[in-house]
Amino acid sequence: MESLFQTNNPKRHKIISDRFDTIQLKSSGEQFETASQETLQKKLEILKNDIQSAIELEHSTIPPYLCALYSIKDGANDYAANTIKSIVLEEMLHMIMAANILNAIGGSPAINTPNFIPEYPTKLPKITEDFYVSLEKFSKSSISTFLQIEKSAEHKPHPGKEYHSIGEFYASIKRRLKWLDKAIEGGIFTGKPELQITTEQYYGSGGKLVSVYCLDDAILAIDEIVGQGEGIDGEIEDPDHELFGEGIEYAHYFRFNEIYHEQKYRPRDSPQEPPTGKQITVDWDAVYNMKENPKMTDLPKDSEIWQKSYNFNKTYMALLNNIHDACNGNPQLLMQGIALMYDLKYKALELMKIPIAEGSSITVGPSFEYVE
């Protein structure tokens, strides 16, 4: 009976300490209090660039997650597919919230520029850890990459302009938002409120969107992003605290880890250890065998599969253009993006099924490339 009534409302862990704040404070040596307004303005521009990078970082995870998701054959791997789908929706949410933060401090999100889409395999923007993310099918290896993406950092000073983890990067953004808002006369949250995407336009995908009009909103948005991604860091002092189980929506890392180990977490499992709960059925073979990191240039130009691949990328660009326009003054447009998302899905599924050459066991796969 108990399992009948799991609540969907995320009792998400809000136990993300400000651990990075203290670390960074000591190591950064920055003295905002004594800096001139001119220096502070420069710092603000750097911060805007970093938030643009955050948007790109959030986006860079979406094509790999979508490839894994769409490679799963219909009817197989329900649990894994639903998990990946829910995570990809959260990444979309994070991307829009990052755009809201940038708009709130007077920046302009750039979502449709040629270099916005990374060239896969790629390193994650702003992240120093030495691993590459590929467009590839659902497999033990791709899930293991996803685990690396979502892993929280160990506590050590960052080596300069890059960060050990997504959480660390956001902690730096949060810290600078706080300080600059205090140090710059009149504050930094001077963006036009009408640029914000609100819950009216963004809904039902990954959680409740935060619109950003002030520092508190920005902090809430960042905590939500980091909480959904890395969540807990394994340093919970209260040993009785239930970290997993029904009704608790835990972070991406742990949700991927369940798929990797084909097993669910139990309420008292340790975050440092693999899950020990109920088995999950994962069929690693019920998957379309898409080519790793496909490129349009690999396909015979103007062939039917080239055309299909091109059409997919056209749709992807249309979607990015739509999101770009929505984040740059036309929030209402975002609702029209939904039809494009469905279109993108159907086109991707088709490419998942078509062999790359006659008789080949490898399929074309979606390439997520910039096209005019």
Place this chain on the structure above:
Amino acid sequence: MEKKTKEEFDVVIVGSGIAGSVLAKTLTNAGKNVLLLEAGLQAGMAFDPEAAYKNYQYYIDTFYKASAKVPNSPYPNIKDAQSIDVLDIEPITQTNSPSTKGYLVQAGPLPFGSDCLRGPGGTTLHWLGSTPRMLPNDFQMQTLYGQGVDWPITYDELMPYYEMAENEIGVSGNVEDQVGPDMSIENYGEGYVFPMKEIPQSYLDQVCIEKTQNLKVKLYGKEYTITCISTPQGRNSIPNPAYKFAGTYWNKKAQKLELAKNNEEYEPVGAIWDQNTGHRCEGNASCVPICPVQAKYNALKTLRKSDPKRLKIITQAVASKIYTDEITNAITGIEYKKYKYENSTVYDTAIARGKIYVLAASAIENAKILLTSGIANSSDQVGRNLMDHLVMLTWGLLPEKAYPYRGPGSTTNIPTFRDGEFRKEHAAWISPIDNWGWSWPVFSPGSDVSSAVSSGMFGKKLRSHLNDVLPRQLLLHFECEQTPDPNNRVTIDPQYKDQLDNYRPVIHYNASEYMKKSFEAAKKVSDQIFAANGVEDYTAYSVANDPDYVTYKGQGYNFWGAGHIVGTHRMGSSKEDSVVDKNQRTWDHENLYLVGCGNMPTLGTSNPTLTMTALSFKAAEAILKQLEN
């Protein structure tokens, strides 16, 4: 041998449709222990995301594979707790009387044309979701128009419960649009808004509105001005920032149910397997029989908000008989048959016990259980006054393409004939503008394809023909308010039983002259609307088209069932002519309540679910009072 359950509950509820679910949620959250008996399969009662998703996908797959996409097509129709299936409706003739093809035994003279769903969540799984309120005048049909009976409560008394129902269902709509005969913003009270903004009216609606809004029509020498308004409905849309209510709770001190104030924005209730799915209607256009994303409300969304510690659900448990104490007349237990698996003939019999009992098993099943048990019937009204909206359809081709088959079933209605002096002469009706082409009367678009092919069309010619015709299809419907007739009724007969040895309902049904005249009237209005819109009329009525065929003044009409099954255990102000009082408690048994559409003394012209839900909150309040005093 009967097994007696040791546990005793505060309340035993039969049925997990919207009425039963509203009670289970309200009572458990007020601290009462509830046992819920559900006749349908256990799989449909899954609430953990994985199992709920899996089961619902199974419904969707079944729907995709079904050749006739009728309202119950996605859902299991098990022999242990059979549902009515509209595919079983057939003409009742001298050689075929009664018709016993389906679950109902149709004694006629006309077949009853509606279905409902026996299973977890009940008929809300396949309802359309339209939620207009009844009109104040609907509550006094006898006083004002000499028809039917008056309700024992007024519209004003029901108003706070309507607000609870609109909150529970999550209604999208625009209050300011709700204007018509006996309808104005005042019906809603100052400043009231629905939880969500209206569902956008379809392009087809806009095309029709252009030439129909403020159209003057003549009917029996009187002129009426047609208006078109947006229809409030139970599917998710953009939250209205002005809506300030959270949910309904039991105010113990005041001994009443109240809507809690909320400072946060209303959050649409998503799918039972994923709160983030279904926050907006996606226009999938398959609302009846199934919304693929659960943007449309269903009762499982309510049930899952019950307090799990205080709710025990037993599925595959078909209530069969109610026991009473011979001296006090109080109910002592409800016997139920628990079958082991789908279509099993093997079952255990047990008795559920509580302080208070509630039947929420649908208008027909409630009446059947009462008749089987021989209780609650000192008025002789149990099973009588069976009503439905008799739906007369008219269809034709618009001069331009308006692109039906997109969006929910109906987003606009014509309220012009919902009330007026004419109700003394013929039934009132509401006219929804339909978004789904001619699918209802003639099974478009499949039938268009097959008839074109059989006339020799193929290839390009066929495509261009379909491309010309389908986007121009227009369907209007006229939901005529059936008045109570004691001879339209549910009875039982030992000859007709199901495989668990429970009675099958025997239905006696006819359409009165009052109803037939409304068909004539509605057709006259339809003709004028069609003429104003340049619509080429393709309406054709015959018994071959639909078994519910009647003639009036030499003219034939078909009507279809609306799925609005009401009246079989009506509420009233005296125990002589009604089964329950205004709190939905049976006059004859102080610990037995009936909920659901069976309580409605008259039907009005609105889809009954909203009103029935409001009444269920009223019943919940009365039960809580009774338990605490």
